Amino acid sequence: xxxxxxxxxxxxxxxxxxxxxxxxxxxxxxxxxxxxxxxxxxxxxxxxxxxxxxxxxxxxxxxxxxxxxxxxxxxxxxxxxxxxxxxxxxxxxxxxxxxxxxxxxxxxxxxxxxxxx
Amino acid sequence: xxxxxxxxxxxxxxxxxxxxxxxxxxxxxxxxxxxxxxxxxxxxxxxxxxxxxxxxxxxxxxxxxxxxxxxxxxxxxxxxxxxxxxxxxxxxxxxxxxxxxxxxxxxxxxxxx
Numbered sequence: 001x002x003x004x005x006x007x008x009x010x011x012x013x014x015x016x017x018x019x020x021x022x023x024x025x026x027x028x029x030x031x032x033x034x035x036x037x038x039x040x041x042x043x044x045x046x047x048x049x050x051x052x053x054x055x056x057x058x059x060x061x062x063x064x065x066x067x068x069x070x071x072x073x074x075x076x077x078x079x080x081x082x083x084x085x086x087x088x089x090x091x092x093x094x095x096x097x098x099x100x101x102x103x104x105x106x107x108x109x110x111x112x113x114x115x116x117x
Numbered sequence: 118x119x120x121x122x123x124x125x126x127x128x129x130x131x132x133x134x135x136x137x138x139x140x141x142x143x144x145x146x147x148x149x150x151x152x153x154x155x156x157x158x159x160x161x162x163x164x165x166x167x168x169x170x171x172x173x174x175x176x177x178x179x180x181x182x183x184x185x186x187x188x189x190x191x192x193x194x195x196x197x198x199x200x201x202x203x204x205x206x207x208x209x210x211x212x213x214x215x216x217x218x219x220x221x222x223x224x225x226x227x228x229x230x
Binding site: 004034036041042043044045046049090092103104105106107108109110 | 121123148150152157158159160161162165173208210212218219220221222223224226
């Protein structure tokens with residue numbers, strides 16, 4: 001069974017500082033990996049995705065993530081955080097390749113980001 | 118691309134009542150997913166449709182829950198005899214095909230009195 005661990009429940013950074021949110025996944029084969037962001041009372045917005053190929057993927061809003069198979073990690077990074085980045089961030093894994101299944105997503109418990117001005 | 122639309126945004130009901138939620142996916146998306154999110158947790162998969170066929174259901178989907186997608190377009194999720202534990206955000210997502218990113222709606226927040 002696939003699973004995702006986001007070890008940091010809350011993170012606080014100062015505006016302009018760099019950010020790294022951690023994500024570790026468990027999946028037996030090649031995974032599809034995603035980062036989503038959720039503002040209070042809203043749905044989830046896709047930040048970026050990894051399917052295959054280049055292990056460093058670029059997303060929207062200046063975010064990037066690096067897939068490290070040896071560490072089963074897919075950490076999200078941003079060089080300079082803006083106050084508007086304050087939100088909850090979810091890492092998710094889906095079955096990669098053709099599984100004949102629905103490619104449902106398994107989410108981590110999320111990391112709440114607070115940005116200090 | 119008008120996005121995934123969910124209705125209502127909020128639903129307050131008494132325990133024991135039935136409730137129904139609607140999801141309109143992005144028009145060209147043939148896959149539709151339902152998730153449930155409780156406070157402080159990530160979304161949990163409930164069920165998924167490819168066109169009108171319901172192809173997978175989670176063990177979280179008790180027999181009080183039923184989902185339909187009669188014409189392969191919009192979907193409904195019904196909860197019968199609601200319980201306190203059903204209080205959650207119910208999220209709908211859609212995608213074009215397996216592995217493609219799922220696009221989420223803003224959810225329906227269900228509160229059980």
